[in-house]
Amino acid sequence: MAKRAPPMRDVALHGIEIAPSQVRGAIRLVPLLRRSVKEDLRFLKRSYQEAATVVSLDGELLAPGVKYISYVPHGLVVSWSDDGTPVAAFGAQMSRPDGKRIGRGPCAVRIAHRMVKREEGNRLRMLPLHVAMEGFLALCFDGPDVAWSEYSKQAISTGLSPRWERVAPGYLVPGLADALRVFEIHDRQVGVLVFVADALASAFVVSHPEDYRALHRSILEDFFGELMIHYGLLPPTGHLSTLGMDAARVRDASDLIAEVERMRAEWASFHGFMAEGLLGRPLSSKQVYQAGPFALQRFMTDLRPSEENHVGEAIVRDDGELEYLKTYRLSAAQTRRAFLLLQLAKHHWNLDATAAGMATTRDDLVKRLSAAGFGYLLKEHVLKAARA
Amino acid sequence: MAPSDVPSVQAHGASPSPGSRAERVAREDLVMFINACFSCTGQREFYGDARGQSVSIEFLHEYILGNYRRLYARTLAAGINHFNMAQIVTGLLATGRDAHPEHREEEGALIRAALRVLPPQRALRVLGALRSLRVNNRRARAVARDYLAGRPDVHFDAVKYRAKVRAAAVHAHLRLPGEVGPFLFRGWNQRVYETPLFEKFRAGHYAAASIYDLPFSIAEGLARKHGVPRDVFLSRIEGQMTSAEKMRLTEAAAREKRPVDLRFDLARAPLTKLALYLLSLPLGERTERRDEFHVALQRSAARAFSRAPAPLGKVAAVLDRSYSASGSSEKRRRPLAVALAASYLLRAAAREYRAFWSPRLDDERGEHGELFVQARGQSALGRPLAEALAWGADLVVVVSDGFENDPPAGAAEVARVFRARLDPQRRTSIVHMNPVFDEEDYAPRGLGAALPTVGLRDAEDLLTMLGFARFADGMARLDELEDYLAARVREMLGRAQTHAARGRGEARR
Numbered sequence: 001m002a003k004r005a006p007p008m009r010d011v012a013l014h015g016i017e018i019a020p021s022q023v024r025g026a027i028r029l030v031p032l033l034r035r036s037v038k039e040d041l042r043f044l045k046r047s048y049q050e051a052a053t054v055v056s057l058d059g060e061l062l063a064p065g066v067k068y069i070s071y072v073p074h075g076l077v078v079s080w081s082d083d084g085t086p087v088a089a090f091g092a093q094m095s096r097p098d099g100k101r102i103g104r105g106p107c108a109v110r111i112a113h114r115m116v117k118r119e120e121g122n123r124l125r126m127l128p129l130h131v132a133m134e135g136f137l138a139l140c141f142d143g144p145d146v147a148w149s150e151y152s153k154q155a156i157s158t159g160l161s162p163r164w165e166r167v168a169p170g171y172l173v174p175g176l177a178d179a180l181r182v183f184e185i186h187d188r189q190v191g192v193l194v195f196v197a198d199a200l201a202s203a204f205v206v207s208h209p210e211d212y213r214a215l216h217r218s219i220l221e222d223f224f225g226e227l228m229i230h231y232g233l234l235p236p237t238g239h240l241s242t243l244g245m246d247a248a249r250v251r252d253a254s255d256l257i258a259e260v261e262r263m264r265a266e267w268a269s270f271h272g273f274m275a276e277g278l279l280g281r282p283l284s285s286k287q288v289y290q291a292g293p294f295a296l297q298r299f300m301t302d303l304r305p306s307e308e309n310h311v312g313e314a315i316v317r318d319d320g321e322l323e324y325l326k327t328y329r330l331s332a333a334q335t336r337r338a339f340l341l342l343q344l345a346k347h348h349w350n351l352d353a354t355a356a357g358m359a360t361t362r363d364d365l366v367k368r369l370s371a372a373g374f375g376y377l378l379k380e381h382v383l384k385a386a387r388a
Numbered sequence: 389m390a391p392s393d394v395p396s397v398q399a400h401g402a403s404p405s406p407g408s409r410a411e412r413v414a415r416e417d418l419v420m421f422i423n424a425c426f427s428c429t430g431q432r433e434f435y436g437d438a439r440g441q442s443v444s445i446e447f448l449h450e451y452i453l454g455n456y457r458r459l460y461a462r463t464l465a466a467g468i469n470h471f472n473m474a475q476i477v478t479g480l481l482a483t484g485r486d487a488h489p490e491h492r493e494e495e496g497a498l499i500r501a502a503l504r505v506l507p508p509q510r511a512l513r514v515l516g517a518l519r520s521l522r523v524n525n526r527r528a529r530a531v532a533r534d535y536l537a538g539r540p541d542v543h544f545d546a547v548k549y550r551a552k553v554r555a556a557a558v559h560a561h562l563r564l565p566g567e568v569g570p571f572l573f574r575g576w577n578q579r580v581y582e583t584p585l586f587e588k589f590r591a592g593h594y595a596a597a598s599i600y601d602l603p604f605s606i607a608e609g610l611a612r613k614h615g616v617p618r619d620v621f622l623s624r625i626e627g628q629m630t631s632a633e634k635m636r637l638t639e640a641a642a643r644e645k646r647p648v649d650l651r652f653d654l655a656r657a658p659l660t661k662l663a664l665y666l667l668s669l670p671l672g673e674r675t676e677r678r679d680e681f682h683v684a685l686q687r688s689a690a691r692a693f694s695r696a697p698a699p700l701g702k703v704a705a706v707l708d709r710s711y712s713a714s715g716s717s718e719k720r721r722r723p724l725a726v727a728l729a730a731s732y733l734l735r736a737a738a739r740e741y742r743a744f745w746s747p748r749l750d751d752e753r754g755e756h757g758e759l760f761v762q763a764r765g766q767s768a769l770g771r772p773l774a775e776a777l778a779w780g781a782d783l784v785v786v787v788s789d790g791f792e793n794d795p796p797a798g799a800a801e802v803a804r805v806f807r808a809r810l811d812p813q814r815r816t817s818i819v820h821m822n823p824v825f826d827e828e829d830y831a832p833r834g835l836g837a838a839l840p841t842v843g844l845r846d847a848e849d850l851l852t853m854l855g856f857a858r859f860a861d862g863m864a865r866l867d868e869l870e871d872y873l874a875a876r877v878r879e880m881l882g883r884a885q886t887h888a889a890r891g892r893g894e895a896r897r
Contacts (some may be wrong), residue, residue: 019766020795031766182435184711184766184793187747245801250809253778256802260770263795 008285008297008314011278015321016205019186020267021195026234027179028198030271032191032205039086041207041294041315041323044077045218046125050101050110055127057134061100061113066141066161068115068134073169073221075112078124078315078324082292087122098125116289116296124291129222129326131288132311135298136330137163140341143377144349151349155377160341165334167223173201174232177220185213191325193275194219197231200275200308205325207315225331243267277301277308278327293318303339305332337372362386406865415866418459419859420831421452425468425476426843426853427832428825432716434723435791436827444827445472453479457486461495462873464502465880467852469845473502474514481531482523496527498877501884503535508545511535512552519559532560538888543585546571548603604629622648631656639668654684659692659733660846663725666759674759682756689732692848700851703738704781705731706772706799707745708788714763724763726823727787729847731758734785737851742779744772746788767791769835770798773818777806783817785850789824790833790841800836807838819857821850 019031053072059065075098079087098119099112115134116126143159144151170176173196183192190212191205201224206212243266245259272279278301285299298313312327330338347353355365366378366386375383404410430442449472452460464476477499480487487495503511515532518524536556539545546553546568554572557564570578571586581587589606591598596614599607604625611621622637629637634652641648654662666674666681674681713724735741747765749757769792776784792799803818821844822832834841840861842853858864859872 020793022766022793023796182712185764186766186794187764243795244797245805247805247808250805253774253780253806253810256774256777256806256810257771259805260774260795260798260802263770263798263801267795 007287008283008299008316010280010283011203011299011312011314011322011325011327012320013205013272013279013322016191018193018268018271019189020264021271022179022183023237024179024182025175025236026197026232027173027175028195028237029179029183030193030195030275031186031189032193033186033188034190034207034209035188037188037190037209038084039208040081040084041317042079042087043206043208043211043215043324044079045215046075046077046098048072048074048110050103050108051106053099053110053112053127055112055115055130055134057114061111068130068137070130070133071169072110072112072127072130074128074218076126076128076215077119078126078291080122080124080292080294082122122292124289124296126289126296129313129328131296132298132300132313132326132328133165133167133223135286136300136311136334136338137165139300139338140345144344146348146350148349148351150351150378150382152377152379160374160377166226167328168226168229170220170222170224173224173228176232180217180219183216185216189213192216192219193271195237195274196224196228197234198237198274199228199231199329200277200310201225201228201231201329203275203278203310203312203325203327205322207323222326223328225329225334227331228329243270278310278312281310288313294323296324300338303335303342305335305339309335309338333372336368337374340369340372340374404866406867411866414456415859415869416862417452418456418463418866418869421448421460422463422466422468422856423831423841423843423860424448424825425463425466425472426845426849427469427823428843429469429471429719431718433719433824434712434714434716434789436825438718440827441825444830445475445825448830449475449479453483458488458491458495459870459873461491461498462877464498465876466856466873467845467849467876470506470510473506474510474517477502477514478517478521481518481525481528482521484525484527494877494881496531497881497884499531500534501880503531504538504884504887505880508539509549509552512545512549512556515556515559516552519555524559529560529562532556533562536562536564542568543583544603547585547589547606550575600624600628602628604633619648622650626650632661635661635665639665642668642670654680655687657684657688658846659685659688659729659848660725662688663729663732663847664721667721667725667728667761671760671762678756678759681759685729685732685759686736689729689736692733693736693851695848696851698737698851698854700734700738701782702740702780703734703742703783703785704776704779705734705741705743706769706776706784706786706788707731707743708767708769708786709745709747709749709761709763710765710767710791711763712767712789712791721763723787723789723823724761726844726847728758728761730785730787730821730844730850733847733850742776742781744776746772748772766794768794768798770795770802773799773802777802777810777816777818781816783854784819785854786818786820786835786839787844788820788822788835790820790822790826790835792835797836800839803836803838817857819854821853 015035016032017035019033021028021030052069055068057066057068081087099110102109102111115131116124119125141160141163143155147156188209190209193200194202204219206215243263245263250256250259281301283299283301285297287295287297289296294315294317296315300311301309303309309330310327311330312325314322315324317323343358344354347357351362351365355362363386366382370383404414424445428441428445430445432438433441460476461480464473480495480499518528536542550572557572567581567583567586576590576593581590588598588601592602592610596616599610607625631652634650635657638648638650662685707727709724709727715722731743746768749761769788773786818839820835820839820841822841823844824832826833832841832843840857842857842860844850844853859869
């Protein structure tokens with residue numbers, strides 16, 4: 001077994017270069033190219049037809065325990081080799097879905113075993129983005145660790161369960177389908193940064209260019225925050241005209257070639273700057289699976305309510321090269337909810353201490369909790385007293 | 389474009405004074421319109437849908453017809469595509485009342501000549517469209533009459549385009565020769581015909597054996613009626629098929645993975661058609677027949693060159709083969725085919741030639757690597773253009789749909805800086821040829837102010853279009869553009885006259 005990878009500190013595009021963006025309407029797609037392509041980690045999409053998928057997070061399939069329920073349009077099957085030899089492209093036998101199917105037609109439900117499940121050989125089935133979302137929902141999931149009298153019976157006995165969030169599939173983001181259709185995929189392209197109205201909505205990276213080509217359209221099935229639907233309705237994003245050529249530096253025709261390359265480099269660094277809400281932000285991360293030299297981790301940016309925040313999952317090779325990345329941008333309300341939970345957890349769920357820590361009053365904190373949708377955690381009279 | 393800037397005198401064809409604002413507006417409008425007429429067909433493109441394309445081009449037609457009627461008519465002679473010729477003819481016939489008496493004769497002659505240039509199905513569709521537009525005036529009737537009278541074989545037309553000929557005949561109250569009238573209106577229900585082709589058509593409805601002397605498209609329907617197996621039908625009808633039909637059928641069959649075996653002479657096909665056919669084939673077949681295709685393309689290019697011989701010096705071509713060159717389901721791979729055909733044509737015309745594809749073609753393919761070109765990858769026109777200029781070409785032709793993204797505005801910047809710093813005297817000319825109409829710009833999309841953009845219909849027209857580029861550049865004045873169009877009109881009408889004279893001579897014999 002290879003050594004365990006250290007937890008991710010930030011999202012760094014090791015082994016990947018940024019290319020100039022392609023704009024269609026309000027959508028800007030920034031291609032990510034891999035410097036040297038390796039063949040030892042491949043992805044394949046496995047489609048699910050069911051209206052909902054129930055994932056047993058602990059214990060056996062259908063056994064009691066924590067469940068994650070969502071619409072999951074597809075999973076990813078990951079194959080790898082431990083010694084760097086190319087992984088054979090897998091064929092049609094791989095299309096057999098995993099887990100169990102219950103019900104028929106439009107009422108069918110799939111029961112899946114764990115978010116990330118080892119299949120035969122060096123093969124892993126994972127539910128993309130849901131790995132990260134599950135981590136986000138599980139934040140402080142157990143509820144108060146001290147039975148303060150303000151908390152409701154439900155909060156003390158079952159924690160935050162059921163904890164839920166709402167997201168929208170990519171095909172509801174206006175213009176995204178069209179932008180993906182006309183996007184011109186580069187030869188070495190392995191990923192893309194999706195900007196909606198020049199706000200970073202998602203990042204997606206795989207290991208191999210052929211896999212990217214096959215998964216390009218699957219971005220439509222990924223989920224986005226509802227803010228992105230509003231952003232998609234904004235007027236078209238113009239080309240940024242400032243990144244031109246400096247005529248003074250051109251003395252002969254060969255300088256023109258150098259200047260074109262310089263323009264490309266400027267675009268790349270500019271897009272890196274645009275994506276700073278994700279790249280280079282401090283993260284909290286947790287390893288989910290170790291597969292040979294590859295570590296699957298999920299991460300969350302430090303939750304600052306005033307800034308954009310992302311959750312995501314990544315596979316990093318043991319030499320630090322980024323092999324897989326998929327992120328979701330939290331909406332402002334989602335960020336607020338997670339932020340409040342973390343503050344409570346930091347002060348052992350004591351309302352007064354938390355309020356003091358956040359430089360606010362206890363009543364305001366209760367109101368904020370209630371507005372964020374956590375009213376069910378508190379007893380009725382506490383809420384009433386705060387509102388009075 | 390600002391309609392309020394256009395002085396009303398334009399409607400009567402008088403030119404505004406040179407250098408004035410009105411002159412500039414008029415020139416820009418016309419260049420935009422003629423450019424649009426080269427590339428737009430109202431069909432779906434990679435970036436634009438069919439609805440947007442047709443709304444955009446229809447607006448342009450109405451605008452130019454309303455403001456510059458005489459030049460609108462003269463555009464017919466500029467070598468524009470069939471779709472727009474048909475639109476112009478329809479527009480002129482529908483608004484005959486507005487024609488200035490002085491220009492009426494020329495307009496009529498241009499309409500007649502244009503209909504003769506159009507393929508029969510398109511010309512007949514124009515005459516049919518007059519019916520749905522409820523246009524029925526003396527001139528329209530005379531045009532329909534003259535058109536049908538000028539056709540070499542009216543019997544053949546009556547069989548192959550029966551519904552269209554009938555629509556035109558009914559609408560224009562035509563008196564039809566011989567059995568054509570009964571044929572059009574009674575069809576196969578008549579007892580017997582003396583005209584052999586009509587008799588075959590009648591018999592074909594009852595006996596499968598009689599269908600093989602009919603035009604392919606007619607026989608195809610009858611074969612279905614008789615339940616003739618497809619392969620038997622194709623092998624027996626092959627002699628009746630035109631080579632365009634064979635090419636189209638082979639392409640369609642390959643797309644549906646049911647290949648048919650039809651032989652036709654590649655080298656006789658027009659250059660762009662041939663390139664389109666080649667690109668429809670899978671890479672395996674292209675590899676097997678690479679020499680055959682290379683020779684055919686070379687011959688076709690040489691033929692196109694000999695028709696408009698304008699030898700060129702040291703020429704470089706920057707050719708876009710990005711994913712957007714794949715066109716749409718209505719124009720499959722057309723931008724790519726135009727680029728490939730342009731490459732062969734320029735090689736035939738130039739003393740020294742080099743092609744710079746974007747993205748670069750891999751050299752592993754070896755000889756005739758261009759034949760394996762595929763629409764894939766990003767549009768990086770900046771670097772190849774810079775390389776072409778560094779190579780020292782006198783003429784650089786960029787064939788692209790005008791969308792570039794790696795980096796955006798790369799070619800525009802290269803051209804701008806090149807003009808400003810390295811070539812202020814304009815010794816090197818750079819021309820952008822665009823086979824795609826952009827509905828939002830009402831013109832083929834450009835690559836910045838330093839690169840004149842010209843719409844391109846087929847690669848065969850590329851050499852003539854080089855002459856048009858100076859108008860797109862904004863260098864030439866409106867009266868020069870008018871002279872250019874007038875010369876093309878004289879050419880077209882001269883051709884039409886000799887054609888008509890020859891036709892009369894044959895009829896007398």
